[in-house]
Amino acid sequence: MLPQDGHVHSQFSWDAIAGGDMHATCARAVAIGLRSLAFTEHVDLTPWALHGRDLPAHYTGRVDEHGRFLAQPLAIAAYLEEVDRCRRAFPALRILSGVELSEPHRHPGAVPGLLAAAGLAGTGGLDRVIGSVHALDDVPTGGRHTDAAGFVEVVDGYLQRAPVDVVVAYLEEVTALAGSDADFAVLGHIDYPLRSWPEAAGPVPWPALEEAFRVALGALASSGRALEVNTRLPLSPRVVTWWHEAGGQAVVFGSDAHRPDDLAHDFVETAAMVQAHGFRPGAVPHEFWGRA
Numbered sequence: 378m379l380p381q382d383g384h385v386h387s388q389f390s391w392d393a394i395a396g397g398d399m400h401a402t403c404a405r406a407v408a409i410g411l412r413s414l415a416f417t418e419h420v421d422l423t424p425w426a427l428h429g430r431d432l433p434a435h436y437t438g439r440v441d442e443h444g445r446f447l448a449q450p451l452a453i454a455a456y457l458e459e460v461d462r463c464r465r466a467f468p469a470l471r472i473l474s475g476v477e478l479s480e481p482h483r484h485p486g487a488v489p490g491l492l493a494a495a496g497l498a499g500t501g502g503l504d505r506v507i508g509s510v511h512a513l514d515d516v517p518t519g520g521r522h523t524d525a526a527g528f529v530e531v532v533d534g535y536l537q538r539a540p541v542d543v544v545v546a547y548l549e550e551v552t553a554l555a556g557s558d559a560d561f562a563v564l565g566h567i568d569y570p571l572r573s574w575p576e577a578a579g580p581v582p583w584p585a586l587e588e589a590f591r592v593a594l595g596a597l598a599s600s601g602r603a604l605e606v607n608t609r610l611p612l613s614p615r616v617v618t619w620w621h622e623a624g625g626q627a628v629v630f631g632s633d634a635h636r637p638d639d640l641a642h643d644f645v646e647t648a649a650m651v652q653a654h655g656f657r658p659g660a661v662p663h664e665f666w667g668r669a
């Protein structure tokens with residue numbers, strides 16, 4: 378049985394407006410035998426310095442007076458209505474509502490306002506809340522210490538730092554997020570910077586990254602939150618082993634699909650890998666996996 382896909386985007390995410398389709402994603406879930414999924418739409422509150430570079434074509438948002446990109450806000454009321462429609466259309470599918478909060482530890486207070494606007498008392502009104510890091514300090518402008526710039530998207534971080542330093546800086550930000558009291562249950566894609574690892578840098582030098590991974594995983598385990606195994610890239614099994622050794626209690630799978638065809642991508646192989654490294658399925662498909 379496929380595990381739940383706990384990280385899916387639809388047309389309500391600012392970078393999936395063209396390709397995302399909640400109803401078609403649910404139909405796809407039924408067709409492939411997936412029993413549960415969570416629509417975790419982007420809530421990105423961190424502006425990204427563009428340094429004059431063009432926006433990728435699929436970005437929806439605005440560029441502010443400092444030349445920074447600000448993602449289009451989530452229309453949460455319309456999103457929740459579509460979740461309700463899909464729940465009625467696909468009664469056998471367990472559909473979880475949710476959000477993917479970007480750097481929520483840097484925006485205390487902003488998320489409760491967004492949720493209150495939709496009539497929710499807090500993230501407790503959503504089934505699944507992912508906390509993710511997508512941004513690093515912008516090196517040329519002095520990072521978070523200035524008002525006018527502050528951050529860059531991780532892919533642009535490779536234009537400012539050596540590849541290993543990008544990943545280490547990312548994991549330091551993950552450690553800060555995991556150690557914060559931000560309201561989220563699952564850490565998204567701990568290997569996110571490896572998606573844009575430069576080919577010219579050769580294979581990923583895992584020994585140079587192990588300590589930073591272990592520190593981040595330790596902070597996450599201490600917080601009691603779950604680790605997501607994101608299948609956009611095959612996660613290195615050593616990260617699952619380190620999570621187990623850190624005392625991590627729970628694992629969630631996430632395809633991070635931004636269009637229906639990518640739902641549950643590589644889940645069969647990845648579930649087998651995670652099961653071989655110390656974790657086991659929950660009693661029902663929408664539960665986290667636990668320690669074996």
Ligand SMILES: [Zn+2]
Binds near residue numbers: 477509511565566
């Ligand atoms: Zn993400």
Ligand SMILES: [Zn+2]
Binds near residue numbers: 384386477633
């Ligand atoms: Zn995502």
